[in-house]
Amino acid sequence: MRRVRHNDYGTLEPPPLGGWQPSLTVSVVIPVYNDLAGLERTLTALAAQTYPADLVEVVVADDGSEPPIDLPGVRVVRVRDGWGRGAARQAGRLAAAGQVIHWLDADMILAGDHLEAHMRWHHLIDYAVVIGDTRFVQELGEEGVQSEYTRKTLEATDRLKTAGSNAYLLHTGASTSVRADLLRAAGGVDTSLNMAEDTELGYRLAQAGAVFVPDPLARGFHVGPSTVMRREKEVHRHNWSFLGDYVPDLRWLRNHPRRGWLVPYVRVIVEAGGYEETRAGVDSALAGTLPDTAVTLVGPWSKLTDERRANLDDPLLDLRLLHNLYKHEPRVAFTESVPDAAPSPFSLTLPTGWVLGADTLARLVRLAEPDQLGLVNVALEESASGVLTARLRRTSAFARAARFDGPAGDQADDLVDEMFGTTWVSGAEYGFTPEDEAEPLAGDAAKWRALAERRQGEVKSLRQEVARLTAEVERLSEQPAEKPRSGPVTSLIRHLRSAG
């Protein structure tokens, strides 16, 4: 199986339509609410697909239509828990048995080779999310147009090949497909959402290592404009009220300086050790300039039972004190083993006894972002036993690497380097300090200090740039063949005259 770097699926070579032998089964899941006519059109188009019928199953998820949908020869599941698109999708996919789940909206008309186009990619790699090419038409038979947002995004990103970690933003439920086990690994559909549930799912699929492939040959048609097209402002107003909680990558939805959010941007993972040294690290992580940072403390918490004990002579005293300290802090979680950071896009493993500077996390993420690095190793100190390292990991990179890693799981860094890139930096340069040398946390002051430091760095480099450009200007203005000019040389002439 090929290893795709970032979202550059251009290295994959899908077979031509009609020229290959499929083997994977697919379940087409259609959520529907009171649109029997649309569904019937969709089912008609589905019945005429080039993909082998014996590999296709259709599951209609009826989200409480009145009257209930009942079509001869069609498998219909009823949504029992909750209502809305999220609940319908989840009910449909739980009932589906195919190796691939293909989401389809009930009012879509597919070209005959639509499923085949999708399925080519799933035969090449098991971590593809294929996005159909949906055209909006007035009447069937027209060429149709893509939504403006889709068209612009595809154009700006070489059809998502250069979109990196943002490729999920084109994930819609109109006609997309994904391997069932990748969907399971990502946690399925969030049943509590009944709008933007497809965007949110796309985001979690990305964290699970997915590559997003928009296939221009997977043609589908939608008669009339979509809801987003008709009522764009209202849709955004609605969805942006909750998407910020679910998708930490949408940084512009999280511009509040302090408040908490459902999914943290960076999860800092600290092993519980001595009370004071552990506390120093955790407290520094909670005091940084990234307010949506959360901490997971890893330790044998289940050993902290409630029997009577000698409070001050507790053999698990430090562990208990740590639990006391953070029990009521919503940003600190307690786990027994190192957690999977998903759906947070980044995690940082911080050795106990080390403290972050106010801007450390923000700077590390900023370092990783431009080249979409999968791993930043921070060398903290070296001893006879080796180099002590803090690691900023990109969740999606390690999830994808795990699909290729052997049972021992020891190739992860090499795989991440190949598919995302890795780098090493110096801890001192990024504001890591040992607990006993760290400055006290000072709330906002720390933040402003970090900012001042950054600005000073910028001032310095800008000064150098000005000096360089000044020299360049001087050089360029010297260049043209000299015409006799009186101004600048007058002093020389005066000198020579007086001297001669």
Add this chain to the structure above:
Amino acid sequence: MIRQLMAEMPAARVFVAGVESPPAPSHDLDRDLLEPTGPQQVKEVLVVARTPADLRRAATLHKLLPDAERVVVAVLDTPASHPAPVPTPTPAHRWRALTELRVHQPKARVWVVDARFSASVPAGRTVTATARAFAGHRLDVIAAPAAAIAGVGAADWRPGDPNATPAEVTGPVPERVGAPGSDVVLRTLDPETPAAAHALHLEATPGSVPEGGGPAEWAGDETPIERPTLGAVSWERIGRPGMSGSPLADPDVLGEPSMIPPVDERLVNPQGFVTTPSRGTASLAERDGRWSVLLDGKVVTAFAESGGVTDAEVSRLRQIRAVEVDWHRAHSGPLAAVRVLAGLAAAGVPLVAEAVPRWAGALGDDLVALLTKRPDLSDDLRREEHSIRLRREALRTHGVAARWEQLGSPSPAPPLTSVLLATRRTDMVGFALDQVARQRGVQLEVILALHGVPPHHPDVAAAVERFDGPITVLEADHQAVFGEVLNDAAAKASGSFLLKMDDDDWYGPDFLSDLLLAHSYSGAQVVGTVPEFVYLSSIDVTVHRKQVTEQITSFVAGGTILVERSAFQAVGGFRPLRRSVDTQFQEALQAAGGQIYRTHGLGYILRRGPAANHTWQEPIGTFLQRNRNQWRGFRPSALMELDGSPRP
């Protein structure tokens, strides 16, 4: 500028070099036939050179200048990297008459040296002293026999050589204090004069004795080496009717590197090379009858009609990523065009070209092959590798000493370098000697100082036995002070250069020869490089760090110090310290007025081992700062030629 200077000195005798269409009355050292006339006295002399490199031709001809009481030397286009060219008067009697010296910069890039004397002195002395000041006050020596030069533009062949003897174009060479004026004669001829055409025809092969009749008259016993003036080989002249049978139209005659004047590597060299350029790829194409470097349709710099590249042009090209050669209507003539390319290549300007025409064969086969190789120059590292290959080849084929060897001068014995190798680790002796053994194109010996290591240890004995070359083994007590161990090793050395190498770093096969090359063009007493590439073995990462190279500097890495033995002795060797001996030595050398030059860093990889094995003073994080690029694993640059070698 030049008109103002002349207006201020109306009575002065004026000489110009490198100046296009100089105003009359002036003597053009490049185009006029100037011959020795015997002693002459004038009140004032004005010498105007376009660039420092042009001034060096005036220095070659200094004996042709009259005596004067006031000498003004002006250089119109000086790269910003030059400090003020302050001449150094020596106690020799000619300088005792100096009463006033003014060195000033009337405007950017212009330097004027104004010297007044209480009596008439040879004006040429001020010119040579100024030229020397532009070249770092080094002894002006061309390691070749004393040469006489005659004919228009002959100074091109001995740039910056005040020891050259100008002669009349028909001879003889004037005698010098009871000895013949020269050991070898070079004259330039224009074949438009029939006798000269005859001579050139017969003398197409350098050094051959003409058959019957002899060349154009030459009043002397010597057989002059004869070369066409560059004007004689213009496209216009070659294209004239009847020229097709001329040897000057024969690509085989033109294809000899020795047909073009050498590159003046003292000023036209890799110094100032920029590893991360800010501007794009330019083209070298015809504009108004000349080759010019064009970027986005604008002229960045144009080259003199003679094809002589100067430091001023090179400095304007440093921010350019690459220069693509357009062979169509190449410069003023084939030899001048080749001369431009040789100069640019020697300066390390990344040149690329489609197939090289036959008439450009004088570049030399290896340079032709490099030009057409076309590596991916958008990659900074590939670009620098290409530049290094070009400059090595060009400096070795077209440098002054190389050219005179091609013209028949005896080649001087290559200098012997003594490698000082001190080690405390038996297991590194073999590795370190392998790094020495792979050095090519150099003469070396090894002084192996075993610092508390028994020489009969099987690893050591086997490695010494395996080393194919002169090696002296020195034992030092475990307690001995490192600086003293190195001094003891230096005392056993017989080379004219000392090179301190480390026992665990990697050295490319051209490491030493590149240092020696840099020594020859920089003139610094110490030459070395910086750890641009570092292999961090404890995390298995190779880091490419941001470093400024190819410049005079205050520091080079301890494992790369190449020092003139005389300078080493003058400074008193290393301080008797256990550590920091390298830094201390470099500081002492600079305090004594010496210079340190840092050449490119692609031939050296510092190994930063695990902390347990070495007393590293710098934490590992230091090596991760100034990061330019990094790779997992051991990733030597192409010039290290370590492909396929096992991981360390």
